[in-house]
Amino acid sequence: MGTCAFCGFTGKLTQEHVLGDWLSTIGLDLRPTPHVTGPLNRIGRDLGVRPPFRQTVGICGPCNNGWMSRLEDVAKHTLTPFILGNAGHLTAEDAGPVAAWLQKTALTAMLVSSEKERDAGYGLPPSEYHRLWDLRDQKVPLPTSQCWIGRYAGQRRLAATWVTPITVAVDGLPEPDAPQGYATTIVLGQLLLHGVRFTTEALAVTAATRQQLPQLWPAATPGIWPHGTSIDDAALLAFAGARDLRSTEPFIRLGPWKPASELPASEAVGDLVELPTICGKHVVYYPMTLVHEAMRGRFYAFGRVCECPTAYLIHTEPDGAHCKAADTVEAISELYEALPGQEIMIGGEPGGLICKRL
Ligand SMILES: [Zn+2]
Ligand SMILES: [Zn+2]
Ligand SMILES: [Zn+2]
Numbered sequence: 060m061g062t063c064a065f066c067g068f069t070g071k072l073t074q075e076h077v078l079g080d081w082l083s084t085i086g087l088d089l090r091p092t093p094h095v096t097g098p099l100n101r102i103g104r105d106l107g108v109r110p111p112f113r114q115t116v117g118i119c120g121p122c123n124n125g126w127m128s129r130l131e132d133v134a135k136h137t138l139t140p141f142i143l144g145n146a147g148h149l150t151a152e153d154a155g156p157v158a159a160w161l162q163k164t165a166l167t168a169m170l171v172s173s174e175k176e177r178d179a180g181y182g183l184p185p186s187e188y189h190r191l192w193d194l195r196d197q198k199v200p201l202p203t204s205q206c207w208i209g210r211y212a213g214q215r216r217l218a219a220t221w222v223t224p225i226t227v228a229v230d231g232l233p234e235p236d237a238p239q240g241y242a243t244t245i246v247l248g249q250l251l252l253h254g255v256r257f258t259t260e261a262l263a264v265t266a267a268t269r270q271q272l273p274q275l276w277p278a279a280t281p282g283i284w285p286h287g288t289s290i291d292d293a294a295l296l297a298f299a300g301a302r303d304l305r306s307t308e309p310f311i312r313l314g315p316w317k318p319a320s321e322l323p324a325s326e327a328v329g330d331l332v333e334l335p336t337i338c339g340k341h342v343v344y345y346p347m348t349l350v351h352e353a354m355r356g357r358f359y360a361f362g363r364v365c366e367c368p369t370a371y372l373i374h375t376e377p378d379g380a381h382c383k384a385a386d387t388v389e390a391i392s393e394l395y396e397a398l399p400g401q402e403i404m405i406g407g408e409p410g411g412l413i414c415k416r417l
Pocket of ligand 3: 376
């Protein structure tokens with residue numbers, strides 16, 4: 060027994076794949092990959108893992124086998140070449156169903172969050188589910204939505220989804236204290252889809268991405284894929300965290316809703332600085348010397364691992380230490396190794412830190 064989040068049916072639910080099981084049949088590398096989970100809006104959820112594409116949530120049969128399955132069909136025939144990295148065209152006709160599929164998939168992925176997380180304020184308003192269900196025969200996303208299509212050039216993810224609450228701020232006025240929309244991001248193979256939906260429709264603005272990704276919805280000209288800047292692992296977390304969304308209107312700023320995206324500030328603990336990690340549960344430490352270095356305009360990159368265990372690539376910047384990426388230890392070492400610059404020891408043993416000057 061359960062209630063379908065979309066149509067409100069109460070009774071026996073069926074298991075809907077968060078990411079359609081057709082993804083297991085198109086030739087992706089399905090070897091189980093290490094995965095990270097954490098509170099939503101922080102490091103997102105890697106869903107296609109261990110083994111990929113088996114995560115399900117309870118949805119009623121008519122939704123699962125009806126409109127949702129029809130969107131999966133369009134997604135499968137339209138997106139498979141891009142997921143596999145083959146260039147191709149996207150017709151204007153497919154744009155609506157693909158944008159609706161992105162929204163449907165992100166909403167469904169949010170149902171994976173535990174009840175505890177949802178009670179803590181994660182998740183999306185129930186009306187988002189009901190309204191998308193109302194549009195089920197039109198195969199279009201909710202109004203005041205936009206969607207872009209790009210290429211993921213990273214190595215670390217086979218499939219992942221993120222939902223980040225966003226605010227619309229007017230220059231000169233304080234940041235709103237509640238979100239007015241949300242950004243959705245899906246990575247599947249080499250395909251990257253990014254969307255924004257303004258839940259406060261009166262505040263909807265026309266948006267673009269910093270990378271100028273081609274717009275998929277509202278349908279622009281029929282698109283060629285891939286086109287524009289690719290997003291790599293180093294850029295992905297910021298991108299999925301809605302930090303690359305731009306309003307095309309002057310004096311209006313779009314960005315992540317701070318309580319969902321910002322970490323509490325670092326705290327000094329003796330000679331060490333305590334930095335809460337984006338897993339939301341742990342802290343890592345780095346030497347106070349790095350703070351003094353930052354005051355002199357010298358910045359560093361280093362890696363740290365929390366107890367999850369999740370590894371982090373951390374950069375010091377003028378406004379403090381920032382987590383640039385969260386992933387497996389191997390993935391973070393690779394990102395770190397790839398940084399130019401010489402390794403140095405800061406702070407001396409014990410408690411010294413090996414890092415690279417940025
Ligand atoms: Zn239903
Ligand atoms: Zn942790
Ligand atoms: Zn910064």
